[in-house]
Amino acid sequence: MEFLGYINYWVFIVLMMSGFYLFLSARNLVKKIIGLNLFQTSVFIYYISTGKLRDGSVPIQTEGIESYSNPLPHVLILTAIVVGVASTALGLSLILRIKDDYGSIEEDEIDAQDVLS
């Protein structure tokens, strides 16, 4: 059980790494956004796991239940999810404008055009 407690964290870390790798390696702007979202979602999972109490239950008061998981991380992540989707929406609308103005969403092609202008 003790070991399992750490396995969870390491899986989250691998998830974060894959999101971050996708973000760094992609040249396509939409793919970068997808990678960033994966990265953030994995961070959210990590956060939520910190509030989990073994044998705890959902933090909604119910008769007959004594121990609840800590609701604080839940509130933080609610906020963080909203912030995440807000920046995703902004990023995607920037991509749409970039596509309109440059005709491409590949980083290399955009850079090449910027150097020329």
Next chain:
Amino acid sequence: MGVAIDIILLLFLLSIAFAACVTRNLFSAAMLFGIFSLISATLFVVLDAVDVAMTEAAVGTGVSTILILITLASTGYRVSPRPAGRQVLALAVSVVLGATMVYGTLDMPSLGSPDAPVHTHPIAQYYTEVSPVEMGIPNMVTPLLASYRGYDTLGETAVVFTAGIGVLALIGRRRRKDPLPIVEEFREGGANRHRVLRVISKQLIPPILLYACYVQAHGDFGPGGGFQAGVIFASGLMLFMLLFGVEHARRIIRPVVLEKLIALGLLIYGGVGLVNILQGGAFLDYRTLAHDPQHGLHYGILTIELGVGITVAAVITTIIYSFASHLRDHVMQRTLRLRQGADAAQTSPESGA
């Protein structure tokens, strides 16, 4: 049993993340992200975070994925191959990131350990034991979100507001004096198309909107609240827009009205805080709203949740409208161009002869 579910979900997540890294197709990467969100929402339920699960399912799987798909529809699915050197560099940086984090986990309390500082710190007891008594609200997330850390939520609403204004400023359609020539078939969104879908969705949309109101009002007792309600409400409108065309939807709820609603929600929230100051309390101290502090808290929480709900619903609808209108203009221009090209191809041999 819980452990088995946990392990299966983690395996799912790992394979999805791997597939997303490997795939060359942007469409499948976007879909994989949506599935990743959905599975992580399930994991949130296992980890006792039902409110978060609801939000992640609505936002990650719903809104984010749809936004990515609409973007892809106008940018195309093509991905040029990545240079190998960059991939190696990216891998190295991610490994450094992972190594730092693994180093950080070494001294962490294990998952769910009751001795962890997160559970032994007095505020944890406060939130789970004092709060239900003090507030009279069974769902501990709601008072924490709306009152103890209500200022964070005000900030969160401001972030949503910023995103709405930002999307409008970036791709919002300005009221043109000379509108694009509308291709005839686009005018009514194709009245005969998707008959089955339309019939079914017409039955679904009212329950969705009703459910949004339920989630809005029921946040004190079960999972839910202003944010989730706003997203669900917006997704009902989104469904309508998908089937009946964005022009039709824009006629029913005008973008100008939405713009005002975005501002109104944030103002309601902040206004409650200012009223509290005028009543002699601290900013967002709802206890000043009524003679009985607990009643005041209830009034305050209901009002600010309403503000959050209005802003979120209006912002998400605005964002979807803007994206869809942008795409519609894009497709229409392309159709016009294609048609002109076809006309030119038809006329050119004659003129040549």
Next chain:
Amino acid sequence: MIAEHAIILVVVLPLLVAPLCVLLGRGTLAWGAATLAVWSSFGLALHLLGRVLEEGVLRYQLGGWAPPVGIEYRLDLAGALVMTIVTAIGAVVLPYSFASVRREIDEHRHAWFYACLLLCFAGLLGITVTGDAFNLFVSLEISSLATYVLVSIGRDRRALTAAFRYLLLGTVGATFYLIGVGFLYQMTGTLNMEDMARILTEARPDGLGPVHSTKTVRAALAFLTVGTFLKIALFPLHVWLPNVYAYAPSVVSAFLSATATKVAILVLLRVFYTVDGKATPFDALPIADTMVPLAIVGALVASFVAIYQRDVKRLLAYSSIAQVGYMAIGIGLATQAGLAASLLHMINHAIMKGTLFLAVGCIVYRVGQTRLEGLRGVGREMPLTSTALVLGGLSLIGVPLTAGFVSKWALLQAVLADSHWIVAALILLSSLLSILYVGQVIHVLLLRKRPPGAAPIQEAPLWMVLPTLVLAIGNLWFGIASDQAAEVSRQAAEFLIREVAP
């Protein structure tokens, strides 16, 4: 009543006037509302600075909940100092913006522009007052998101890619910050900065030394530091900055260059001193050993690159990176004198970069572009603007009797007090480089002749020139009567350091 709630009103007023701007909908009305909000914030900030100097730390319990259950606003002298800088720059920039925004931004976007400017302003102020680690993240994101919109709202298409890159890196920085806070939260169980600092020094429940010696807290510190470095644009994480400052609308460049990096530096101070202070982060991690070399290399490289820029705004942006390097050196020294010099340089850099970008904005208003070839002799026909530009430039170089000299001198003294001779020499070298790039701008603007046949140019409108001149005179004022600012920053540094000492 206002005095009692001033600390919250200073943030909430602009935050709530932003939706009001959208409701008003008209450019002029929105501008009026925004100006009023920013000016009242400025007044409140001055009032707060005075009170902090007299009474020490000010506290405010949001929602009436005692910390750590609720969120606490906590204003110390460093925070009040940065708050005053931000509000002062805002108060100068807003009157200026009226004409400039009309020229550079499409009319139907004006109300949205002012709303975003106010949100960015409120977010930055929120960072300066908050005493809660997560609330800091929320404020950071309000200001960041508003910044992305502000940068990309103009007409230059290159601003879009600049804003997008900033969005990606800014989000990564914020997520790193979030990870760091998560680690700290896991080890302390609280989000209140003071409470965190207290628990970090306590013994661990399993009896193995204090909490701050755990690997988790060290990793947290690393994430917080790297995340904040991204926001500060410290070399080599500065890649987003030049294009953002170069292609944003003039008002936005001026406002951001004078405020955003300063607030990010305050975040760094919060991490190092307020949260982790008693854990002596400078001993736990090799921060001084990495930060000072990075900062000095950054200062040199950025100054060197600035010489070769053909675009005035890009040139100034690179010089900003160099100046941020100076501030980072002061922090990296981890001495009181170094910290005081950094804070002082923060004030002065805000004033001089504000002056320079505003002056360039005046030129853009008349000439419409910022490439050096196109600006030959322009300064001769715009005497007031070029006066401001020269004053700001001299201050940037660090000529005696200007603000830049005072803080650079303080920094040199702090470096020499630690007998880092090489660092001192390199700072001087970088200053020499700054003579080259500032000289180049002045040369092109004033000494070269206008190309024959070029259309005559008028001085920029009064409402743009006046704010520019006000800031330009600020350069002289803080150069000659420098004692007050120096004293305030010394006290702020002393307070931060004293928090560290047991």
Next chain:
Amino acid sequence: MSLLLDVLSWVLLLSGGLLSIVSAFGVLRLPELFQRMHSATILDTLGAGLVLSGLILQAGFTVISFKLFLVFLLLALTTTTAAHALAKSALADGIYPKGIDPEVVRAGLSEGLPGRQRIATDRARERVAPPASPQEDPPPQPSEEGGPPWA
């Protein structure tokens, strides 16, 4: 009585689970889009329906079983509609079931189809027109410039 209900509900649950596994294999192994869809819809309707009715029996006559019934209704409405939409868009994109004369499908599709879809069917006609190897239908890829239905 309760034993009988228990047994019945477990039978329902297990058969639902079995169907889900079978249909998952189907999605993985079947060769063609429409066959895979067929397999997936079995899971959506019958599999989920069996599991839900098993759960309803477990829950007894409570508000929970009413909620489960609502979930069942929702699934029955949405999954079938979604399958319909998927099949239709596949046809519009020129992917036809094996062994069916494309002309028949096309004749049905072309009626009352304006705009983009007509273009798409025209494109599909070109793609299918040389009947060299009807076995090699293109895999279900989104067409590169395909717009969504509402555009």
